[in-house]
Amino acid sequence: MRSNASGLGSHPKTDSILVEAVKRGLNTRVVGRSIVFLDETTSTNDEAKKLATQGATEGTVVLAKVQTAGRGRLGRQWYSPPGGVWMSIILRPDPYRVIQKITLLAGLAVAKTLRTFYKINAVLKWPNDVLVGDKKICGILTEGTFEGEIPLYVLVGIGLNANIDEEALREELRSEATSVKKLIRKEVSIIELLRHLLKTLDQDYQSFVSNKDEKLWSEYAKLSSTIGSDVRVDLGEGEVYEGRAEGISPEGGLIIKTEGGSMVTVLGGDCIHLKTKRKHEKG
Numbered sequence: 001m002r003s004n005a006s007g008l009g010s011h012p013k014t015d016s017i018l019v020e021a022v023k024r025g026l027n028t029r030v031v032g033r034s035i036v037f038l039d040e041t042t043s044t045n046d047e048a049k050k051l052a053t054q055g056a057t058e059g060t061v062v063l064a065k066v067q068t069a070g071r072g073r074l075g076r077q078w079y080s081p082p083g084g085v086w087m088s089i090i091l092r093p094d095p096y097r098v099i100q101k102i103t104l105l106a107g108l109a110v111a112k113t114l115r116t117f118y119k120i121n122a123v124l125k126w127p128n129d130v131l132v133g134d135k136k137i138c139g140i141l142t143e144g145t146f147e148g149e150i151p152l153y154v155l156v157g158i159g160l161n162a163n164i165d166e167e168a169l170r171e172e173l174r175s176e177a178t179s180v181k182k183l184i185r186k187e188v189s190i191i192e193l194l195r196h197l198l199k200t201l202d203q204d205y206q207s208f209v210s211n212k213d214e215k216l217w218s219e220y221a222k223l224s225s226t227i228g229s230d231v232r233v234d235l236g237e238g239e240v241y242e243g244r245a246e247g248i249s250p251e252g253g254l255i256i257k258t259e260g261g262s263m264v265t266v267l268g269g270d271c272i273h274l275k276t277k278r279k280h281e282k283g
Contacts, residue, residue, distance in 0.1 A: 018037055018191075019035045019036075019037050021191050022035055022063075022191050022194050022195060022198075023035060025195065026195055026198060026199065027199075028059070028198055028199055028202035029202055029206055030058055030059035030091075030202055030205060030206070031059045031061065031089055031198050031201050031202035031205060032059060032061050032198040032202065033057055033058075033059045033060070034056070034057050034059065034060040034061070035060075035061045035062075035063065036051070036060065036061070036062045036063065037063045037064070037065075038062070038063070038064045038065070039064070039065050039066070040064065040065060040066045040067075040068060041062075041064045041066075041067060041068070042067065042068050043067050043088075043157070044062045044063065044064050044067065044086055044087055044088035044157060045088045045141060045143055045155050045157040047062045047064075047088070048060070048062045048088035048089070048090050048155045048157075049143075049145070049155060051090060052090045052145070052152075052153040052155065053145075056090050057090075058090060058091060058092040058153075059089065059090065059091070059202075060089070060090045061087055061088070061089050061090075061198065062087060062088045062089075062090075063085075063086065063087045063194075064080075064086045064087070065082055065086075066080060066081065066082055066086075067080035067086050067159075068080075080159060081164060083161075083162060083163040083164040083165070083179075083181075084159060084160060084161055084162055084163075084164055085158065085159070085160040085162050085190060085193065085194065085197070086158075086159055086160075087157070087158050087194075088155050088156060088157045088158070089155070089156045089158075089201070090153055090154075090155060091153065091154045091155075091156060091205070092151075092152075092153050092154070093151070093154060093205075093208070093209055094209055095150045095151055097208065097209065097211070098250065098251050098252055099142075099144060099151050099154055100142075100251060100252035100253070100267060101208070101213075101251075101252040102142055102154055102156060102208070103127055103128050103140050103142040103156075103252070104124075104126075104127065104217075104220055104248070104252055105201075105204050105205065105208055105213075105216060106140045106142070106156050106158060106201065107124050107128060107129070107130050107138070107140050108124065108204065108216060108219060108220050108223065109197060109200045109201040109204050110122070110130045110138045110140075110158065110160060110197065111123065111124055111130050111223050112200055112219070112223075113193070113196045113197045113200050114130070114132075114137070114180070115223075116196075116200075117193075117196045118180060118183070118184055118188070119184075120132060120137075120180065120183050120184070121133075122137065122138075122223070123223050123224065123225040124220060124223050124224045124225060124226070125224075125225055125226055125271065125273070126224065126226040126227075126245070126248070126254050126271055127252070127254070127268065127271065128140040128141065128142075130160075131225060132178050132183060133178075135175075135176060135177055135178040136161075136176060136177050136178070137160065137161050137177070137178050137179065137180070137183075138158065138159060138160040138161065139158075139159045140156065140157065140158055140159075141156075141157035141159075142154060142155065142156050142157070143155045143157070158197075160180075160193075160197075161177060161178065161179035161180065162179060162180045162181065162188055162190055162193060163179065163180070163181045163187050163188060163190065164179040164181065165179075165181070165182075166179075166182060180193070204216055217248060220248065221247065221248065224248075225273070226245045226254065226271065226273065227245050227246070227247055227248070228244070228245065229244070229245050229273045229274070230242075230243070230244055230245075230273070230274040231243070231244075231245045231254075231256065231271055231272060231273055231274060232271075232272045232274055233254065233256065233266050233269040233270065233271045233272075234269055234270040234272075235266060235268070235269040236269070236270075241256050241258060241264055241266055241269075242256075242258065242259065242274075243256045243257050243258035243259055243264075244256065244257045246263070249265045251265070251267060252267070253265040253266055253267040253268075254266050254271065
């Protein structure tokens with residue numbers, strides 16, 4: 001039977017052979033040492049949590065062809081039809097590293113992968129989106145389980161629109177989202193895309209856990225569409241901050257210079273760009 005490596009969902013081989021195809025030549029230290037592929041699941045983060053509580057190896061990746069209840073930040077639904085990269089990675093970082101920065105690290109790995117291997121001008125919108133222009137191509141959802149303040153494990157959910165056609169999207173999403181296929185005008189090999197992404201994420205994660213990640217945050221700032229923009233961040237319950245985004249704090253928060261001139265740092269919230277001051281070019 002002829003194989004088609006353009007997408008996980010259309011690959012005719014067995015799941016075990018598909019997983020081996022992704023792992024072939026991966027040579028990562030942590031991320032992707034174990035890969036689980038599912039035809040359908042509610043959410044890869046849900047499946048990863050089950051595995052993590054059972055003691056799954058750090059770096060275990062859960063992939064799914066379809067998510068029936070994929071979710072983004074703030075409980076929002078994440079539309080997950082066939083053709084996307086829907087995956088979660090189990091990490092067990094040093095409990096004294098800043099866990100919040102893992103969300104930023106994952107977004108950076110996605111953006112660098114798209115820029116390096118597909119010449120897509122991806123940029124980063126704090127805290128968890130990867131954009132091309134003003135359209136979303138990827139979202140990150142990081143969740144953790146803690147014992148007191150000590151993280152037992154961290155789940156990094158990545159939803160990347162790979163081979164999704166615009167007409168396959170719900171009508172209300174078509175003006176807000178884009179895909180790798182649309183941007184490069186052909187189907188991408190999801191197996192190759194996964195290899196590139198897992199390698200990049202593994203390299204950056206090694207820098208993070210070894211406390212040699214200063215270069216990463218310089219790269220993040222360079223690719224950030226938020227830093228240098230006027231923003232409004234809604235923390236909920238009526239707490240809103242508005243002003244110029246000046247940078248990222250050591251904790252991974254967004255530093256905002258308010259209209260009154262004071263500096264505040266927000267660690268989360270719904271960030272809206274009011275006016276973009278920077279332009280990014282391919283590189």
